[in-house]
Amino acid sequence: MSNQKTQPPSAPSAGGLRIGMLGLYGMPMPELHFTGFETAFGEIAPRLVEKGHEVTIYCRRAHFPRHLRRPAWKGVRLVYVPSPGGKNFSGILATLFSAIHALVVGRYQLFFFVNVGMGHHAALCRFFGKKVVMNVDGIDWKRAKWGRLARAYFLSAARSAIRFCNVLITDADVMHKFYLTEFGKETSMIAYGAYVETSTNPSLIEQFGVAPDGYYLIASRLIPENHADLIVEGFLQSGTKRKLVIAGGANYDSPFHRRLNSLATDAVIFTGHVHDQNVIKELHCNCFAYLHGHSVGGTNPSLLKAMGYGNCIAALDTPFNREVLADTGVFFSRDAADVASRLKEFEENPALVSRLRGMGPERIVLEYTWPKIADQYDVLFRQVVAGTA
Template sequence: MEKQAKALKIALIGTRGVPARHGGFETCAEEIGWRLAERGHQVIVYSKRYKKEHLSSYRGMQVVYIPRLPFKGIETLFAAFLSALHSLFLKCDIHMVFDSANSPVLYLFNFFRKKYAINPDGLGWKREKWGRIARIYYKWVEHIVAHFSPNIVADSKAISNYYENEYHAQSTVIEYGAELPATVSKEQEEMILAKYGLQPYSYILQITRFEPENNPLLTIKAFLAAQTDLKLMIIGGASKKTPYAKQIQQEAERTDKVILPGFIYDKDVLNVIWQNSLFYVHGNSVGGTNPALLQAMAAGRPIAAIDCVFNRETMNNNGYFFDRSVSSLARIIQIINNDNLDAKQYAANNLKRIESHYNWERITNLYENLFFELSLPDLSKCGKRFSKWFQITKELPFLCRISKPVVQNA
């Protein structure tokens, strides 16, 4: 699509904001945001303030801080509503909303006939960490996205197919991107590895939150069962002490070969650890294109991923896939540790895939084209009628029958 000359005022709503410190939404907002600003667009990123941080702008983007509520259950949605109201006051051309949990704000944009799109992320109602009420809520907001938004951004073909098959809802596929790791000096690399007691290609790496659907406990159990001379490093943790996080700590204490350093946010440190690992374990089983998986691909290391449609799509089958069992992953650990030549070829193929497909310039182009398309005076894209509300609420009895996901024994 040929780009228009008009610069757009674009609001990015529903993330923790910039600078990106946390998940994929924040990284996406930053990476597409500064590139769009560099191209002449006015980009407003709504952010949560951390400590005494106060930035009026960041990398060419305008930063607007939203007051935080002390009530965690409704804090995110409250922030999204305040962001939406503020963006309406600023008369933004495009309102880009992230996370299906924030989809109730779409009612505002429809009421005022504003142009918007929403990236719902993965299937939140399948996450094992949520209780029954939270899962019902995530299924309900998924219905809002499907029935109420004419402009859905799916972060993978599998998510797009899900919305089409489940709700007959069309979407635009725009994945996430990854950056090729920046090079550091040999001295700096050695210093970083020494800090954590690591040697090049002598350890397995996983970077994830300590949540059941990400399977870090399974990784530790499989590592112990494989009985190799390798070490295992799992970077991440839990936002609060949970029984699952406690299990991980207890399992790790069975050996000095398991390293749990907590969260690491320094990109140079992470890149060094990624690039020097023997291989990366990706246990995330719920969601579309995963940013951590993309970064592991960009690091050029072999990957063992849990077998699901999202991971196979992202890697184009270039890797090792395990089911949710200790024996399956333990067998893969032994195969790669035996210097399997396929591992190196898989890694090379994944690196090429990052360079050609999952790069931020291409992703930004896709978002920019979408925003230009939405900015056109097309009444069919101005929003659906409020009768959709009755279609959604009519399905609430079905939503209340959602049962807790079955947790398979590792």
């Protein structure tokens, strides 16, 4: 089975474009790990360089210690911009500075934005006649984690992106249909990728007091829309003798995290945020099953990662999760008793667990490899610049 070192390269392309990527935290490096978009374009951008493109990623300076502000990484040029404004406003302000720099000195043939919240920034670049593509990353104005003012801003930014961008990219067929139904906007669907990998150092999980096959795993940010509380309740109701490891950062002063802690017993292990990706890999590769409670967004990178690691997966029943998993996992409703039923099903049916573990990697190789995703971006970007998209 393919893995990170042997996954085939992207197909070569003739010529190249000057591409600016805006809205990211920055480029992942060995000493600096990001999640989400940054992980994705840390894979895609270098592959676009291999195809002959000149790619620049704008990075938020505050997230890069001075000694890590490299001028380039894996052939991708890096520009560091100020990112004031704290957690709530740094993205908006940093992307504004990025857009100004890109317009004044960038000379890019294509401006690529991530996150629908940057829709007004994209409109600014279109005002100056630039070719603009945006990956919308879902429907942030519907997310419970944002307040009323933030949701109103996201909706206004989405309308701006829909009106002005040359092309919008969605990451799932369900999201493509949502934009078409709600806004009458056709989008290009390009998902994300993952690697197929296996355990190489299982001793790394010993620090959490667990052994291979002796625990279920949640690996996500601990926010209400990821439903860790629902999963904990179902886990406890199932009567399993296994542990539940929850790998994810959290602000334990919030009401949600107080509730999560109140539900937990000695069988529930909170690791906090795990920075070492080798540890994350081993937690995945050695778990009995992975429990995925994400309820929003399109193609979820965490779910793809779990599939690539060969996890037996039970996921919250949403159209997005069904699209990604297809028949390679089982699903539970927003009912703790249903979660408990799925866990009992795993406990009583080792053949099912074994079969699901083998199906996830096969689906990754078929549908979600990074070379395939990079090829799709390459074709789309060239079409946009040529005026044929």
